[in-house]
Amino acid sequence: MKATAPHAYPILKRILAVSLLLGLLLIISAFLGLSMGSSEQNIRQILAVLAGHADQYPTLSSIVWRIRLPRVLLAALVGATLSLGGLVFQALLRNPLAEPYIMGISGGSAVGAIIGILLGMSPFPGVAFFAFAGSMATLLLVLLIASTRSAMKKETLILAGVMVNAFCASVIMFLISLTQDSRLHNILFWLMGDLSMSNTHQTLMLMVALLPCFTVLFLLARPMNILLMGEEMAANMGVDVRLIPLVLLLVTSFMVSIVVCHTGLLGFVGLVMPHLLRLLFGPDHRLLVPACILGGAAYLILCDLLARSLPSQGEMPVGVITAMVGAPLFILLLRRSRQ
């Protein structure tokens, strides 16, 4: 009897292999992220500090553990969340252009955040709270628009999300036109994605909120596979097509919203990473969920590293790097997949 094809290998082994590979990549990225930054250093000093000899190089130790470590951790969490968010929405809406902000989250959170900034609030808790409230409001609006009787058609969801985002974009432009002072700078940084707003405490709280979300989405990975076949077929295979898409939608929207509150609208991570990983490792979501978490984390750590260390003064918004790296990568993937 002919052996089964490669893609039917015991899935556990494949998950383990991919996780190990990407986990290693993540560790390397984290190491690089801790070792490099906007101040000068040499490798021996870094290794000494990482090994725990804080007393020898107190300043560098402060920089590595108090400044870079929270930043690397935040980049990892955000990269993981946005990649996973893109993956889930692409599966849920069966649309390869879906990205984590598609359900009106970008529009709503931006409007909320800008209002918070204009009111003079500090990033935490003021602006973050307003951003979260904004995204929940638009999510609710999108769900209301798209739900007819008992079913929610995916096309209506996408259209509603796009429309709500477009409306919010006009509100954002209006608010920006009213702003003339330094708050304009804050607004623009928020819109481009900014990893410097958060501190250690906030990042740890974020981690506590995100880990259950990651777990739930991993558990729902196989139903996500089946949902790709269409709702009717998924129902015929025993997937609860009322409950599971709703849970996926709510958990993912929540997860993306709280991340956006901390960092603003980081683009291209959620669009490109799922496609890249799918190209490399296949479409099985039981593999892609951990791959997106680990790979997305590594990707954003590296992008943030570039954003911090490339410019000779100040730092570039990391959203610029993710776009400059992500867009060409996406185009490359498109051409590859068409062959």
Next chain:
Amino acid sequence: MKTALAVKDLSHSYGRRSVLNAVSFSVQEGEFFIIIGPNGSGKTTLVRTISGSLRPQRGQTEILGCPIGSYSGKALARSVAVVTQTPPADIPFTVAEVVLMGRSPHLSLLAVEKRKDLQLAERAMSFTNVQHLAGRRLDQLSAGERQRVFVARAICQQPRIIVLDEPTASLDLAHQIHVMDLLERLRMDEKITIIMVSHDLNLAAMYADRLLLLKAGGVVSLGKPEEVLTFQTLERAYGCVLLVDENPVKKVPRVTLVPNSIMQAGFRSLTGQ
């Protein structure tokens, strides 16, 4: 012999348009049951009711003796597998992965496919003769091959009943026979009940144990092929002139369409009307 499916007084409307009107029938275990009828007769709606996708506005459906509402989604999937008319083509999975998905009603949330599941998938693929395509992606296959893959998936689900909605519609002749033979084998080897909707009256006649003829949401005739496929019944249902004689290959009716020109020429003299 147990009743696989029992339908009583099934009625459903889309808006004000009535699609099913007090339909009642039952199917025995291991039967090859084919539903025929013109377009708009409610065949697809009936199939969706049986598979659990649609809850009818009135009437009861019983699967294997229990009301369909008493089944959880997964339990129903373990009893009934569905092959739709046009299976989705833009799925990124390979054949093996799609067939293996048929095991999911038997797996709990965290469970992973084991050796037994892989073996069942392999058996299903060789049964439908797609095992040589196991590593290919679904969108690289022809329509016929794709259809067989989804039949394999249905087999992999290990159901008691397989429901198919016009599975041979887009297949060429060899594949049509192949699929029907396959279903017949399933029925004989595994005692799986086959409930099918078909457009092809002759194919239906050759394989079915019993036929159900629907028109405008109501049952016109129910019974063995020779009972249902009579000239009068068919003309009433389909609204056109048909010639019914005996199939030379098997002792079942054969239905032939009659073009207008031949009819003018003197078709009536042939049938002795």
Next chain:
Amino acid sequence: MPTGANLSTRRKLYPIVIMLMLALVVAKTSESRLARDQAGRTVSVPDNPLRVVSLAPSITEIVFALGEGDRLKGVTQHCDFPADAQSLPKIGSYVHPDLERIVALKPDLCIAVRDGNPGNVVAELEALGIPVYAVDPRNLDTAVDTVLEVGQLLNATTKAQHLANEMRARIERVKVRVAGTGRRPRVFFQIGTAPIVSAGTNTVINELIVAAGGQNLAEGPASYPLFSREQVLALQPEVIIITAMTKEPDLEQVGAEWRQYEGLPAVRNNRIFIVDGDLFDRPTPRLIKGLETLAGIIHPELFR
């Protein structure tokens, strides 16, 4: 064996030695003192800060004006005055300071502006043990106060007093001369070119215009109100002053655009002026120059 005389000497010596030791201990611990900054926070500042990081261009200017530029080890990327500041290491912008670069410079004191520097960066610096003293120069008076505060921080109180007195004197001179005239010319101060932006009541520019004897046509609750060209024409300004917060390429062009409206009093009397934005933007000793410039423009008859 200690004799009686030796014993009494030793007894007298002990208190002195103890006091000396105490003095040394006290001296060691009084390397820093508590101060209350202009944001109302209590900060522990070093007595003699030698490695100072400035978190705003205005602070950099003040430090150099006090002659204490040597103490500065890091400035923001927009600190361009005086020229010496441009060669100092840059620590990001004042809305987005780079924490890592600041810490790497090992500062013993950071001076921030209350309005503009992000609070979370200040909090992080303090959490790392670096004192941050916030000043709040918002207008002419607090600019002078800030000079004195910074002078106190950097042990340059004499120079600071001197500078403050000079600043106050120059302000007074302008105000006194202007007080004599009854007229307040109608002034439109244009900051942005597209759209047209002016400065409302709650700004430094407004304060300067008023102190220089003019009437700010853009006064009102909005800090930086937008104007359409029509609105400006309706206001009939007698003096138009044009500047830009950023380095605009062609302000001459902007002036030429106004000159086509011959009905405007400012055009008829040829009173359209282009000025250096930095003189009006930063609450530093140069602000006084801005005031004097404005006075010369608005009341040329009083100031040469």
